[in-house]
Amino acid sequence: MSIRALLNIEHPIIQAPMAGACTPALVAAVSNGGGLGSLGAAPMKPDVLRAQIQKIRALTGRPFNINLFAPGSERFDADAMPGKAARALLEKYHQELGLGELRMPSGIFGPAEQQLEVLLEEKVPVISFHFGVAAHHVNAIHAAGLKVICSATTIEEAVHLESLGCDAVIAQGSEAGGHRGTFMGDFQRALIGTMALVPQIVDAVSVPVIAAGGIMDARGIVACKALGASGVQMGTAFLGCHESGIPGVWREQLKASSPSRTTVTTVMSGKPARGLANRYIQDMEALEEAPMPYPLQYALSGAIRKKAAQQGNPDFLAMWSGQGVGMLQELPAAELLKALVTQTRLLLAELDN
Numbered sequence: 288m289s290i291r292a293l294l295n296i297e298h299p300i301i302q303a304p305m306a307g308a309c310t311p312a313l314v315a316a317v318s319n320g321g322g323l324g325s326l327g328a329a330p331m332k333p334d335v336l337r338a339q340i341q342k343i344r345a346l347t348g349r350p351f352n353i354n355l356f357a358p359g360s361e362r363f364d365a366d367a368m369p370g371k372a373a374r375a376l377l378e379k380y381h382q383e384l385g386l387g388e389l390r391m392p393s394g395i396f397g398p399a400e401q402q403l404e405v406l407l408e409e410k411v412p413v414i415s416f417h418f419g420v421a422a423h424h425v426n427a428i429h430a431a432g433l434k435v436i437c438s439a440t441t442i443e444e445a446v447h448l449e450s451l452g453c454d455a456v457i458a459q460g461s462e463a464g465g466h467r468g469t470f471m472g473d474f475q476r477a478l479i480g481t482m483a484l485v486p487q488i489v490d491a492v493s494v495p496v497i498a499a500g501g502i503m504d505a506r507g508i509v510a511c512k513a514l515g516a517s518g519v520q521m522g523t524a525f526l527g528c529h530e531s532g533i534p535g536v537w538r539e540q541l542k543a544s545s546p547s548r549t550t551v552t553t554v555m556s557g558k559p560a561r562g563l564a565n566r567y568i569q570d571m572e573a574l575e576e577a578p579m580p581y582p583l584q585y586a587l588s589g590a591i592r593k594k595a596a597q598q599g600n601p602d603f604l605a606m607w608s609g610q611g612v613g614m615l616q617e618l619p620a621a622e623l624l625k626a627l628v629t630q631t632r633l634l635l636a637e638l639d640n
C-alpha cells in the first residue's frame with residue numbers, strides 16, 4: 288500500500304514532528320496543503336497536548352500526526368548527580384547568564400503513557416514514535432482505529448518495528464536533524480546515511496518506508512523515490528517556514544550555516560542528536576566526563592537554554608538541524624509544500640526525457 292492511501296493524504300510529504308519547533312499553524316498548513324502535518328509533543332503535559340490537538344482541529348479537517356517519544360524513555364533516576372566538572376561548568380554559565388543557583392534536574396518529558404491516552408481519546412489519525420514503541424501500544428492504537436508509525440535508524444530496528452505491527456517505518460538517515468531515533472544497539476553504528484539506509488530497509492520490510500534525513504527539496508524527494516521510499520519526512524526544511532515556532536536567533540543561525548556546522552552530540556540531552564555546534568557543545572564535549580543519561584542532561588541544560596533563547600544568545604541553545612541546512616528556504620509552509628510538489632513533478636518529467 289502507498290503511504291498516501293495508508294495515511295489518507297494527497298502528497299507523500301510528511302512535515303516532521305519537531306518537539307519545541309512545531310506550531311498548530313504549521314501542522315495545519317501542511318495538512319491543508321495535502322501533506323501530513325505533525326506535532327512533536329514529547330515535552331507537552333497531557334492537558335497542553337489536548338489543547339494543541341484542539342487548536343489543530345480548529346485549523347484543519349485533514350489528517351495530521353502527533354509524535355511522542357517512546358513511553359518509558361522519559362523515566363530517570365531521581366538520585367543521579369552530574370559530574371564535578373559538568374557541574375562547575377554549568378554553575379559558571381548560570382553566573383554568566385544571571386541565573387540563580389544550579390538546580391538538580393527533574394524530568395521534562397511525558398509522562399508518555401498519559402500523553403498516549405490523550406491521543407487515543409482524541410482519536411488522532413496518525414501517531415508516531417521516536418526511540419521505539421512497545422507492542423501493546425501498537426495494539427492499543429490499532430484497536431482505536433488509528434495508524435502508528437515509528438523511526439528506525441538501522442535495518443534491524445525497521446524489521447523489529449514491522450514485527451510489532453507498525454503501519455509504516457520512517458528510515459531516519461544520519462543526515463537528519465534532531466534526536467537519532469536509535470533504540471537498539473550502539474548509536475555510532477546506527478549513523479547510516481539516507482542513501483544506504485532507505486533501499487536496505489525497503490528490501491527488508493513489506494510495510495511502506497518513509498525516508499528522512501537531508502531531504503530539503505524536489506531533488507531529495509525524487510532521489511528517495513528512486514531508492515524505493517513511499518514517502519518522505521522533512522524536518523529541517525520546515526524550520527525555515529514562517530509558521531515554525533523556533534526562536535529568531537536559531538533561525539538566523541540556520542540561515543548562516545553550512546552542513547559542516549552540524550554535529551551529532553550527546554551532551555545536550557544525554558541522547559545523540561544532530562544540531563548546530565556552539566559553545567555549550569564544545570565546552571561540554573571537552574570534559575572528561577560522560578553526560579548524564581537522557582532526559583536528565585536535557586533537564587540540566589534547561590534553564591540556560593531558556594535564558595539563551597530570551598537573550599537571543601546562540602551559545603547555549605539546542606539548535607537541532609540536519610545536514611541539508613544550506614538549502615533552507617524561508618517561505619510560508621503552504622508555499623513550500625506547493626513548490627515541493629510542483630518541482631518534484633517537473634524533475635520526474637525531466638528525468639524521463
Ligand SMILES: Cc1cc2nc3c(=O)[nH]c(=O)nc-3n(C[C@H](O)[C@H](O)[C@H](O)COP(=O)(O)O)c2cc1C
Nearest residue numbers: 303305306327417463464465500501522523607609
Ligand atoms: C528541530 C528538530 C526537532 C526534532 N524533533 C523530533 C521529535 O520531537 N520527534 C521525532 O520523531 N523526530 C524529531 N526530529 C527528527 C525528525 O523526525 C526527522 O527525522 C528529521 O528532521 C529528518 O531530517 P531533516 O531534518 O534533515 O529533514 C526533529 C528534527 C529537528 C530538525
